[in-house]
Amino acid sequence: MTPQPPARDAASVAAAHQADADAVHGDVSVDELELQSELSGADASATATPDVAAYALRLGDDALILSQRLGWWISRAPELEEDMALGNIALDLLGHARSLLHYAGTASGKTEDDLAYWRDEHEFRCAWLFQQPNGDFAHTIARGLIAAIWMQELYTALSRSTDASLAAIAAKSVKEVAYHRDHAVQWTLRLAGGTEESRRRLLVALTDTWPYTDELFRDDDLHDRLGDIAPRPSSLRAGFDEIWTAVLAEAEISEADFTNSKIGQSSGGGRHGHHSTHLGPLLAEMQVLARRHPGASW
Numbered sequence: 126m127t128p129q130p131p132a133r134d135a136a137s138v139a140a141a142h143q144a145d146a147d148a149v150h151g152d153v154s155v156d157e158l159e160l161q162s163e164l165s166g167a168d169a170s171a172t173a174t175p176d177v178a179a180y181a182l183r184l185g186d187d188a189l190i191l192s193q194r195l196g197w198w199i200s201r202a203p204e205l206e207e208d209m210a211l212g213n214i215a216l217d218l219l220g221h222a223r224s225l226l227h228y229a230g231t232a233s234g235k236t237e238d239d240l241a242y243w244r245d246e247h248e249f250r251c252a253w254l255f256q257q258p259n260g261d262f263a264h265t266i267a268r269g270l271i272a273a274i275w276m277q278e279l280y281t282a283l284s285r286s287t288d289a290s291l292a293a294i295a296a297k298s299v300k301e302v303a304y305h306r307d308h309a310v311q312w313t314l315r316l317a318g319g320t321e322e323s324r325r326r327l328l329v330a331l332t333d334t335w336p337y338t339d340e341l342f343r344d345d346d347l348h349d350r351l352g353d354i355a356p357r358p359s360s361l362r363a364g365f366d367e368i369w370t371a372v373l374a375e376a377e378i379s380e381a382d383f384t385n386s387k388i389g390q391s392s393g394g395g396r397h398g399h400h401s402t403h404l405g406p407l408l409a410e411m412q413v414l415a416r417r418h419p420g421a422s423w
Contacts, residue, residue: 171231171290176350178232179250181291182240183396184279185225186251189241190404191272192218193411194259203262210308214269217301224294242415246405247398253391254337256404260330263323266312267330270372273306275341278364282356291354310372317376331383340393 173181195215202208226237254272259265280302283295316327342358342365373379394400415421 171228173228173232173288173290175232176347177288177291177354178229179347180351180355181225181229183250183252185222185229185240186249187255187272188218188225189222190249190251190407191255191268192216192222193407194255194257195265195269197259198265207262211265214305214308217298217305221294221298221301224297228290228294238415242412246400246408249400249404249408250396250398251400251404252337252340252395253393253401254334254341256395256401256407257334257337258403260333261326263316263326263330264333266309266316267327267334269305270309270313271334271338271341271369273302273309274365274368274372275338275361276302277306278361278368279356281364282361286354288354306368313372314376317378328378328383331378332385332388335383336388336391337393339390340395343393343396345396 192215195211195218198211199208199215202211222241223237226240230236230240254268257264257268277299280295280299284292284299286292286295313327316323318324342362344357344359348355348357
């Protein structure tokens, strides 16, 4: 008679499996990553004035909300390479947001997580452009083109700021935004010069997105108070228009192809806490985990 192996209970089986895993992989542990060292800035101990903090909050919110929008495309983009490209752009923007929100928070003793997860809708200061839904892929490209051209003009000017921390954040960010702009330009040309359907969708996307552009270039009292610390938004318009016009000319798109005099420009209001109907649902999704499990870490 063949001898039978001794019976083993569930605990002994699990212990044996763990021993086998340890033999193969060794001691595996995950150490907490100190993310503070990743933040851009001339001096991590610098404290923003209330006006500088308000300005950094605006730019940080722009980057944070656009990053959240782009993250949705991961696993949904038209091709695998675009999953990676849009995901990387989203991560770049998240990095910009972290640095800007960290600096903004130094004025009030709040962390970047406090500002991202524990403010309500009316406390955000992002422009309406960044809140808009992804739409189809052409809409995402149209929004990305406007955003990247504007951000490159902004960060180029802001890198000369008299505030050392803002200048350092901008100097790092502008290098990444150059890639974002190139990505959007190449897709704009590809869609415009592709099939009749891809061109039609691009023109629809430009028509839907263009009305949110003007808000990016509106001056207000905050810019008067900041002086040389930050460029006036209106001063960025000429550089933006030059690049925008050149891209559309190469794509053989005229202004009449995507503008509608009956629509005009959006009133906006995001800089002062007046938002479109799209921001609330986005924040609910973004903040739910932090609010449901306050203080959790992983």
